Amino acid sequence: MQAQNISFFVIAAAMVFAAFRVVTSTNVVRAALYLVVVLAGVAAQYILLAAEFTAVVQVLIYIGAIIVLFLFGIMLTRAPIGRSSDLDNDQRWLAVLVSLLLFGVLAWTLNDAFSGAKIRFTGGPQTTAQVGDSIFSTYLLPFEVVSVLLLAALVGAIVLARRD
Protein backbone atom coordinates (compact mmCIF):
# COMPACT_ATOMS: atom_id res chain seq x y z
CA MET A 1 0.00 0.00 0.00
CA GLN A 2 2.78 2.40 0.90
CA ALA A 3 4.55 1.97 -2.45
CA GLN A 4 1.28 2.62 -4.27
CA ASN A 5 0.75 5.84 -2.32
CA ILE A 6 4.28 7.06 -3.00
CA SER A 7 4.02 6.35 -6.71
CA PHE A 8 0.61 8.02 -6.80
CA PHE A 9 2.00 11.24 -5.34
CA VAL A 10 5.10 11.27 -7.54
CA ILE A 11 3.05 10.74 -10.71
CA ALA A 12 0.35 13.18 -9.59
CA ALA A 13 2.94 15.90 -8.91
CA ALA A 14 4.42 15.43 -12.39
CA MET A 15 0.94 15.49 -13.93
CA VAL A 16 -0.13 18.65 -12.13
CA PHE A 17 3.08 20.45 -13.09
CA ALA A 18 2.74 19.36 -16.72
CA ALA A 19 -0.96 20.31 -16.83
CA PHE A 20 -0.05 23.73 -15.44
CA ARG A 21 2.51 24.13 -18.20
CA VAL A 22 -0.05 23.01 -20.84
CA VAL A 23 -2.36 25.88 -19.94
CA THR A 24 0.32 28.51 -19.28
CA SER A 25 3.13 27.74 -21.73
CA THR A 26 3.93 30.49 -24.23
CA ASN A 27 5.02 27.97 -26.84
CA VAL A 28 2.33 25.96 -28.66
CA VAL A 29 4.54 22.96 -29.48
CA ARG A 30 5.78 22.77 -25.89
CA ALA A 31 2.20 22.82 -24.64
CA ALA A 32 1.48 19.80 -26.85
CA LEU A 33 4.55 17.98 -25.54
CA TYR A 34 3.61 18.74 -21.92
CA LEU A 35 0.20 17.29 -22.74
CA VAL A 36 2.04 14.02 -23.51
CA VAL A 37 3.37 14.00 -19.93
CA VAL A 38 -0.14 14.53 -18.52
CA LEU A 39 -1.61 11.75 -20.68
CA ALA A 40 1.19 9.32 -19.78
CA GLY A 41 0.62 10.17 -16.11
CA VAL A 42 -3.08 9.42 -16.51
CA ALA A 43 -2.16 6.02 -18.02
CA ALA A 44 0.12 5.35 -15.04
CA GLN A 45 -2.73 6.20 -12.66
CA TYR A 46 -4.92 3.71 -14.50
CA ILE A 47 -2.30 1.02 -13.88
CA LEU A 48 -2.26 1.99 -10.18
CA LEU A 49 -6.04 1.48 -10.23
CA ALA A 50 -5.56 -2.00 -11.79
CA ALA A 51 -7.15 -0.94 -15.11
CA GLU A 52 -4.36 -2.06 -17.39
CA PHE A 53 -6.43 -2.42 -20.58
CA THR A 54 -7.63 1.17 -20.34
CA ALA A 55 -4.05 2.28 -19.65
CA VAL A 56 -2.85 0.64 -22.87
CA VAL A 57 -5.76 2.16 -24.81
CA GLN A 58 -4.90 5.54 -23.30
CA VAL A 59 -1.30 5.30 -24.51
CA LEU A 60 -2.31 4.05 -27.96
CA ILE A 61 -5.11 6.51 -28.68
CA TYR A 62 -4.11 9.63 -26.79
CA ILE A 63 -0.33 9.62 -27.08
CA GLY A 64 -0.25 7.68 -30.33
CA ALA A 65 -3.03 9.35 -32.27
CA ILE A 66 -4.45 12.48 -30.66
CA ILE A 67 -1.09 14.16 -29.93
CA VAL A 68 -0.01 13.51 -33.52
CA LEU A 69 -3.29 15.09 -34.64
CA PHE A 70 -2.55 18.12 -32.43
CA LEU A 71 0.95 18.47 -33.85
CA PHE A 72 -0.50 18.33 -37.38
CA GLY A 73 -3.07 20.95 -36.36
CA ILE A 74 -0.30 23.21 -35.03
CA MET A 75 1.67 22.71 -38.24
CA LEU A 76 -1.23 23.25 -40.64
CA THR A 77 -2.51 26.39 -38.91
CA ARG A 78 1.03 27.80 -38.98
CA ALA A 79 0.92 28.60 -35.29
CA PRO A 80 4.01 30.44 -34.07
CA ILE A 81 6.53 27.70 -33.34
CA GLY A 82 8.66 29.82 -31.02
CA ARG A 83 7.57 31.86 -28.02
CA SER A 84 4.64 34.17 -28.45
CA SER A 85 3.16 36.41 -25.82
CA ASP A 86 -0.39 36.70 -27.19
CA LEU A 87 -1.62 33.15 -26.51
CA ASP A 88 -3.80 34.27 -23.58
CA ASN A 89 -6.77 36.58 -23.91
CA ASP A 90 -7.74 39.39 -21.57
CA GLN A 91 -10.11 37.31 -19.44
CA ARG A 92 -7.11 35.68 -17.82
CA TRP A 93 -7.65 36.79 -14.24
CA LEU A 94 -11.36 36.11 -14.46
CA ALA A 95 -10.48 32.59 -15.63
CA VAL A 96 -8.08 32.14 -12.68
CA LEU A 97 -10.84 33.24 -10.33
CA VAL A 98 -13.41 30.89 -11.92
CA SER A 99 -11.14 27.86 -11.83
CA LEU A 100 -10.00 28.52 -8.25
CA LEU A 101 -13.62 28.88 -7.10
CA LEU A 102 -14.57 25.73 -8.97
CA PHE A 103 -11.69 23.81 -7.40
CA GLY A 104 -12.66 25.09 -3.98
CA VAL A 105 -16.23 23.91 -4.37
CA LEU A 106 -15.20 20.55 -5.83
CA ALA A 107 -12.54 19.89 -3.18
CA TRP A 108 -14.91 20.82 -0.38
CA THR A 109 -17.68 18.60 -1.76
CA LEU A 110 -15.36 15.64 -2.37
CA ASN A 111 -13.86 15.97 1.07
CA ASP A 112 -17.32 16.10 2.56
CA ALA A 113 -18.63 13.10 0.63
CA PHE A 114 -15.72 10.69 0.26
CA SER A 115 -13.22 11.38 3.03
CA GLY A 116 -12.13 8.07 4.46
CA ALA A 117 -13.39 5.98 1.53
CA LYS A 118 -10.72 3.45 0.62
CA ILE A 119 -10.22 1.55 -2.62
CA ARG A 120 -9.72 -2.13 -1.79
CA PHE A 121 -8.39 -4.43 -4.45
CA THR A 122 -9.94 -7.73 -3.56
CA GLY A 123 -10.58 -10.72 -5.78
CA GLY A 124 -7.83 -10.04 -8.29
CA PRO A 125 -7.68 -7.42 -11.01
CA GLN A 126 -10.50 -6.73 -13.42
CA THR A 127 -9.13 -8.46 -16.45
CA THR A 128 -9.35 -7.46 -20.08
CA ALA A 129 -11.61 -10.44 -20.64
CA GLN A 130 -14.11 -9.06 -18.15
CA VAL A 131 -14.03 -5.66 -19.84
CA GLY A 132 -14.59 -7.29 -23.24
CA ASP A 133 -17.45 -9.43 -21.92
CA SER A 134 -19.06 -6.35 -20.45
CA ILE A 135 -18.73 -4.33 -23.67
CA PHE A 136 -20.17 -7.09 -25.83
CA SER A 137 -23.05 -8.01 -23.54
CA THR A 138 -24.31 -5.21 -21.30
CA TYR A 139 -22.99 -2.29 -23.35
CA LEU A 140 -23.42 -3.71 -26.85
CA LEU A 141 -25.81 -1.03 -28.09
CA PRO A 142 -23.71 1.93 -26.85
CA PHE A 143 -20.67 0.25 -28.40
CA GLU A 144 -22.35 0.10 -31.81
CA VAL A 145 -23.55 3.68 -31.45
CA VAL A 146 -19.99 4.80 -30.66
CA SER A 147 -18.69 3.06 -33.79
CA VAL A 148 -21.29 4.86 -35.93
CA LEU A 149 -20.35 8.11 -34.16
CA LEU A 150 -16.68 7.58 -35.02
CA LEU A 151 -17.61 6.97 -38.66
CA ALA A 152 -19.74 10.13 -38.69
CA ALA A 153 -16.91 12.14 -37.12
CA LEU A 154 -14.47 10.77 -39.70
CA VAL A 155 -16.72 11.70 -42.62
CA GLY A 156 -17.50 15.07 -41.02
CA ALA A 157 -13.81 15.89 -40.51
CA ILE A 158 -13.00 15.01 -44.12
CA VAL A 159 -15.91 17.05 -45.46
CA LEU A 160 -14.95 20.04 -43.30
CA ALA A 161 -11.24 20.01 -44.01
CA ARG A 162 -11.02 19.20 -47.71
CA ARG A 163 -10.47 21.95 -50.25
CA ASP A 164 -13.11 22.19 -52.92
Added chain:
Amino acid sequence: MMLNYFLLLGALLFCMGVYGVLARRNGVLVLMAVELILNSVNINLIAFGAFNHTVAGQVFALFVIAIAAAEVGVGLAIVLLIYRNRRSIDVTEIDLMKG
Protein backbone atom coordinates in the same frame (compact mmCIF):
# COMPACT_ATOMS: atom_id res chain seq x y z
CA MET B 1 -5.39 3.71 -1.38
CA MET B 2 -7.77 6.54 -0.65
CA LEU B 3 -10.48 7.21 -3.22
CA ASN B 4 -10.22 10.92 -2.51
CA TYR B 5 -6.66 11.17 -3.85
CA PHE B 6 -7.82 10.28 -7.33
CA LEU B 7 -10.94 12.41 -7.14
CA LEU B 8 -8.95 15.46 -6.02
CA LEU B 9 -6.38 14.90 -8.76
CA GLY B 10 -9.25 14.73 -11.24
CA ALA B 11 -10.76 17.93 -9.83
CA LEU B 12 -7.41 19.73 -10.10
CA LEU B 13 -6.90 18.67 -13.71
CA PHE B 14 -10.51 19.65 -14.47
CA CYS B 15 -10.03 23.16 -13.07
CA MET B 16 -6.80 23.63 -15.01
CA GLY B 17 -8.66 22.56 -18.14
CA VAL B 18 -11.42 25.07 -17.42
CA TYR B 19 -8.79 27.78 -16.96
CA GLY B 20 -7.21 26.81 -20.29
CA VAL B 21 -10.53 26.87 -22.16
CA LEU B 22 -11.39 30.30 -20.74
CA ALA B 23 -8.00 31.98 -21.01
CA ARG B 24 -6.44 30.66 -24.21
CA ARG B 25 -6.65 32.54 -27.49
CA ASN B 26 -5.30 29.89 -29.86
CA GLY B 27 -7.92 27.37 -31.05
CA VAL B 28 -5.56 24.38 -30.86
CA LEU B 29 -4.64 25.25 -27.25
CA VAL B 30 -8.34 25.44 -26.34
CA LEU B 31 -8.78 21.90 -27.70
CA MET B 32 -5.79 20.74 -25.61
CA ALA B 33 -7.44 22.14 -22.49
CA VAL B 34 -10.62 20.23 -23.43
CA GLU B 35 -8.48 17.07 -23.50
CA LEU B 36 -7.35 17.82 -19.93
CA ILE B 37 -11.01 18.05 -18.88
CA LEU B 38 -11.92 14.74 -20.55
CA ASN B 39 -8.95 12.99 -18.93
CA SER B 40 -9.92 14.21 -15.49
CA VAL B 41 -13.38 12.73 -16.05
CA ASN B 42 -11.78 9.42 -17.05
CA ILE B 43 -9.68 9.33 -13.87
CA ASN B 44 -12.89 9.75 -11.86
CA LEU B 45 -14.66 6.98 -13.80
CA ILE B 46 -11.82 4.49 -13.33
CA ALA B 47 -11.41 5.38 -9.65
CA PHE B 48 -15.10 4.85 -8.97
CA GLY B 49 -14.99 1.60 -10.98
CA ALA B 50 -12.16 0.31 -8.79
CA PHE B 51 -13.96 1.56 -5.68
CA ASN B 52 -17.17 -0.30 -6.55
CA HIS B 53 -15.41 -3.43 -7.92
CA THR B 54 -17.10 -3.16 -11.31
CA VAL B 55 -15.82 -2.98 -14.87
CA ALA B 56 -18.45 -0.38 -15.77
CA GLY B 57 -16.00 2.42 -14.94
CA GLN B 58 -13.46 1.09 -17.41
CA VAL B 59 -16.09 0.58 -20.11
CA PHE B 60 -17.36 4.14 -19.73
CA ALA B 61 -13.79 5.45 -19.79
CA LEU B 62 -13.24 3.61 -23.08
CA PHE B 63 -16.37 5.23 -24.50
CA VAL B 64 -15.14 8.65 -23.37
CA ILE B 65 -11.77 8.00 -25.04
CA ALA B 66 -13.53 7.10 -28.32
CA ILE B 67 -15.69 10.23 -28.14
CA ALA B 68 -12.61 12.34 -27.34
CA ALA B 69 -10.96 11.02 -30.49
CA ALA B 70 -14.02 11.99 -32.54
CA GLU B 71 -14.14 15.40 -30.85
CA VAL B 72 -10.50 16.17 -31.61
CA GLY B 73 -10.90 15.09 -35.23
CA VAL B 74 -13.92 17.32 -35.88
CA GLY B 75 -12.56 20.13 -33.68
CA LEU B 76 -9.25 20.32 -35.51
CA ALA B 77 -11.07 20.21 -38.86
CA ILE B 78 -13.15 23.21 -37.73
CA VAL B 79 -10.03 25.05 -36.52
CA LEU B 80 -8.37 24.33 -39.87
CA LEU B 81 -11.41 25.69 -41.71
CA ILE B 82 -11.39 28.85 -39.57
CA TYR B 83 -7.69 29.28 -40.31
CA ARG B 84 -8.32 28.86 -44.04
CA ASN B 85 -11.10 31.43 -44.07
CA ARG B 86 -9.66 34.05 -41.73
CA ARG B 87 -5.89 33.42 -41.71
CA SER B 88 -5.95 33.28 -37.91
CA ILE B 89 -7.15 30.87 -35.23
CA ASP B 90 -7.65 33.48 -32.53
CA VAL B 91 -10.94 32.41 -30.97
CA THR B 92 -11.56 35.90 -29.55
CA GLU B 93 -11.83 37.27 -33.09
CA ILE B 94 -14.68 34.92 -33.97
CA ASP B 95 -17.45 37.20 -32.74
CA LEU B 96 -19.88 37.31 -35.66
CA MET B 97 -22.77 36.46 -33.33
CA LYS B 98 -22.04 39.37 -31.00
CA GLY B 99 -24.85 41.91 -31.04
